[in-house]
Amino acid sequence: MGINTNRTKLDTGNNACAEAVKLAAPDIIAAYPITPQTSVSEKLASYVDEGVLHARYIPVESEHSAISAVAAASAAGARTFTATSSQGILYMNEILHYTAGGRLPVVLVNVNRAINAPWCLYVDHQDSASQRDTGWLQLYAGDNQEIHDYVLLAYRTAEEAMIPTMVCYDGFLLSHSMLPYEPIEEEIARKYLPDRDPDWCLHPAYGRKTFAQVTPAFEYSEFRKRLAQESALALDVIKDRGAELDALTGHNVCSHVKPYRNEDADYLIVSMGSMGVEAEMSADILRNQGIKAGSLRVRTFRPFPAETFVELIPEGTSVIVLDRNYAYGTGGGIILQELKEALYGRKVSVRIAGTSIGVGGMELPAQHMADTVKDVILSAWNDKI
Amino acid sequence: MAGIKEWSDYELSLPGNAACGGCPSTMALRTVGKALGENAVMIMTPSCAVASIGLLPKSAYDIPTLNICFAGAGVSASAVVNAFEIAHEKGRFEGEVPTVFNWTGDGGTYDIGLQSLSAAAERNDNILHFCYNNEAYSNTGIQRSGATMQFAQTTTTPGGKPNPKKNLAQIMLEHRVPYVATASIADLQDLYRKVEKAKAIQGFKYIEIHAPCFTAWKFAAADTVEIARLAVKSGAWLLWEANEDVITFQGATKQIAEGKKEPEALEEYLSAQGRFNKLLKSPDREENLAQLKADLARELALIKHRAAFKG
Ligand SMILES: Cc1ncc(C[n+]2csc(CCOP(=O)(O)OP(=O)(O)O)c2C)c(N)n1
Numbered sequence: 001m002g003i004n005t006n007r008t009k010l011d012t013g014n015n016a017c018a019e020a021v022k023l024a025a026p027d028i029i030a031a032y033p034i035t036p037q038t039s040v041s042e043k044l045a046s047y048v049d050e051g052v053l054h055a056r057y058i059p060v061e062s063e064h065s066a067i068s069a070v071a072a073a074s075a076a077g078a079r080t081f082t083a084t085s086s087q088g089i090l091y092m093n094e095i096l097h098y099t100a101g102g103r104l105p106v107v108l109v110n111v112n113r114a115i116n117a118p119w120c121l122y123v124d125h126q127d128s129a130s131q132r133d134t135g136w137l138q139l140y141a142g143d144n145q146e147i148h149d150y151v152l153l154a155y156r157t158a159e160e161a162m163i164p165t166m167v168c169y170d171g172f173l174l175s176h177s178m179l180p181y182e183p184i185e186e187e188i189a190r191k192y193l194p195d196r197d198p199d200w201c202l203h204p205a206y207g208r209k210t211f212a213q214v215t216p217a218f219e220y221s222e223f224r225k226r227l228a229q230e231s232a233l234a235l236d237v238i239k240d241r242g243a244e245l246d247a248l249t250g251h252n253v254c255s256h257v258k259p260y261r262n263e264d265a266d267y268l269i270v271s272m273g274s275m276g277v278e279a280e281m282s283a284d285i286l287r288n289q290g291i292k293a294g295s296l297r298v299r300t301f302r303p304f305p306a307e308t309f310v311e312l313i314p315e316g317t318s319v320i321v322l323d324r325n326y327a328y329g330t331g332g333g334i335i336l337q338e339l340k341e342a343l344y345g346r347k348v349s350v351r352i353a354g355t356s357i358g359v360g361g362m363e364l365p366a367q368h369m370a371d372t373v374k375d376v377i378l379s380a381w382n383d384k385i
Numbered sequence: 386m387a388g389i390k391e392w393s394d395y396e397l398s399l400p401g402n403a404a405c406g407g408c409p410s411t412m413a414l415r416t417v418g419k420a421l422g423e424n425a426v427m428i429m430t431p432s433c434a435v436a437s438i439g440l441l442p443k444s445a446y447d448i449p450t451l452n453i454c455f456a457g458a459g460v461s462a463s464a465v466v467n468a469f470e471i472a473h474e475k476g477r478f479e480g481e482v483p484t485v486f487n488w489t490g491d492g493g494t495y496d497i498g499l500q501s502l503s504a505a506a507e508r509n510d511n512i513l514h515f516c517y518n519n520e521a522y523s524n525t526g527i528q529r530s531g532a533t534m535q536f537a538q539t540t541t542t543p544g545g546k547p548n549p550k551k552n553l554a555q556i557m558l559e560h561r562v563p564y565v566a567t568a569s570i571a572d573l574q575d576l577y578r579k580v581e582k583a584k585a586i587q588g589f590k591y592i593e594i595h596a597p598c599f600t601a602w603k604f605a606a607a608d609t610v611e612i613a614r615l616a617v618k619s620g621a622w623l624l625w626e627a628n629e630d631v632i633t634f635q636g637a638t639k640q641i642a643e644g645k646k647e648p649e650a651l652e653e654y655l656s657a658q659g660r661f662n663k664l665l666k667s668p669d670r671e672e673n674l675a676q677l678k679a680d681l682a683r684e685l686a687l688i689k690h691r692a693a694f695k696g
Pocket residue numbers: 431432433434455456489490491492493494519521522523524525530
């Protein structure tokens with residue numbers, strides 16, 4: 001959040017998101033209300049109504065229909081947008097898989113919220129993190145500037161990689177919090193993201209093709225293999241297009257991982273979303289107590305930036321992963337699993353432990369996170385700190 | 386209206402498709418293709434009609450076709466037509482916006498697809514939804530659907546279906562859309578005329594086509610059209626059309642509705658099929674037949690009332 005210019009605005013995450021979607025000039029928007037996403041789609045509906053956004057807003061009757069709408073419209077050549085949270089993204093699951101399998105460059109914003117049962121309105125990452133294996137790319141913003149910029153990055157990435165891309169950010173903590181951000185200028189946005197120019201679409205002008213018919217095992221397995229390979233390669237697309245966006249905006253918010261005081265750290269805190277911003281303050285607190293801590297915040301979650309972590313985590317360091325979710329049956333969270341997998345066989349003297357905190361919107365002040373980090377260090381390794 | 390000799394040579398469904406020989410839904414689709422012409426796009430949900438495409442890289446349908454998931458026909462067609470309309474507005478394409486239509490079974494219409502279809506109708510999106518009604522989930526091995534007649538045996542109602550079917554065409558009509566029609570493979574000229582008419586109407590159009598499936602209903606393939614005719618003559622299937630709320634009847638239904646003719650014996654229609662064997666041999670046969678007839682009479686009375694109603 002180092003940005004403070006005369007163009008800086010104070011606004012909520014949801015408004016920063018809607019402003020970015022307007023800049024991306026989608027043709028088709030379809031969404032279904034759910035807290036805390038709702039005001040994103042309401043704002044877009046009013047942009048369309050006022051004529052400041054030349055798009056069609058389809059007020060669908062469910063999230064299954066919202067994602068079906070954007071998938072079908074994307075196959076019809078449109079640039080599309082949908083937003084959801086929690087139960088909504090779970091309800092979309094079938095079509096999330098379809099969209100990725102169909103290589104449809106849909107952009108979806110998920111405002112993170114805990115999932116039922118029992119009902120809970122506040123943030124955790126179970127909703128989108130549990131969609132990890134749908135084939136979608138997933139970016140997690142830590143503040144309102146990142147929300148705004150990642151929406152454009154998501155479109156560029158999705159349309160280049162032909163893989164649908166999700167931008168996720170924390171419900172209420174960001175969606176409803178006024179934070180400073182600098183809107184991207186329209187000219188820059190148009191330059192960065194020109195109109196979509198599909199190689200093929202359903203329109204008869206592109207010939208008479210059948211999309212997603214029954215496919216024999218050999219071709220099917222080839223399609224899926226390509227999705228797997230190309231979604232791993234999409235790391236480079238995200239990186240390069242992120243660098244391009246940063247160069248145009250001067251915002252410097254695009255990278256797979258956001259490091260903080262990591263270079264001489266003995267202990268590195270890994271987390272994702274707005275808690276990762278707080279984790280930097282926790283690192284400061286720990287350093288004041290004589291513990292050399294730093295922070296690595298996950299911005300790109302899918303594909304998982306394994307090589308970046310290999311580079312950022314030197315031999316001899318200890319990693320504490322704070323997950324705002326659970327990987328049920330493993331004793332830890334999803335990022336803990338991912339990171340262990342990333343470092344396995346690559347480091348001989350790196351220790352990793354972690355815990356799940358902040359689930360269901362439990363508050364995570366920096367002091368509490370610093371204490372949790374110390375608890376993990378003691379219980380996992382019994383270090384003298 | 387074009388006479389059958391003036392119908393176009395365009396074949397939407399190509400020879401060599403993977404449908405059963407004599408498949409009634411393929412027969413109907415061929416007619417629909419001719420009536421809609423070549424500037425059209427088809428959306429499909431899982432069904433026999435999808436299996437009939439054959440395996441990639443071959444496709445039996447000579448039309449841009451989107452296979453979407455089972456619950457999503459209504460909204461997908463809405464999205465595609467909106468995408469085309471806005472692309473034409475923005476100057477990305479020239480000429481007429483293609484007709485966007487769904488080709489879905491009764492499962493994709495009455496059951497899993499109903500919510501999204503109902504919403505598309507309520508929004509009055511500019512699409513044409515076809516339901517080819519074979520009164521079962523044929524593709525997955527003949528299970529019951531919301532369109533299966535009461536007492537019909539299916540693999541999930543082996544003793545006969547306990548409940549009557551939904552009156553979906555009338556439910557769609559009560560969405561206050563500009564065009565709703567029923568049709569049958571018994572009268573392809575009537576179907577052709579209805580499709581031509583619907584094509585010219587802006588907004589949501591629904592056409593349901595009765596398509597007796599010999600595999601599911603257990604009769605000889607060669608009797609397909611005859612069975613479809615018997616359904617209309619016996620009043621088991623009604624042919625009507627609602628255009629801007631003006632309801633008219635066609636074929637044998639018209640004569641029955643106007644009281645010029647009695648419906649032919651329902652027993653003849655039922656006994657021509659294997660799926661009513663248990664009903665016909667049941668000790669409750671007379672009682673159950675009477676109930677079926679009463680239900681069919683009720684359906685006719687209801688649509689006649691609706692036709693007379695000027696709100
Ligand atoms: C979500 C989902 N559930 C179940 C299925 C399995 N399925 C495929 S086709 C079908 C039945 C289709 O019935 P209908 O729409 O009447 O078409 P028909 O097979 O009779 O032509 C079912 C249940 C599926 N593809 N997707």
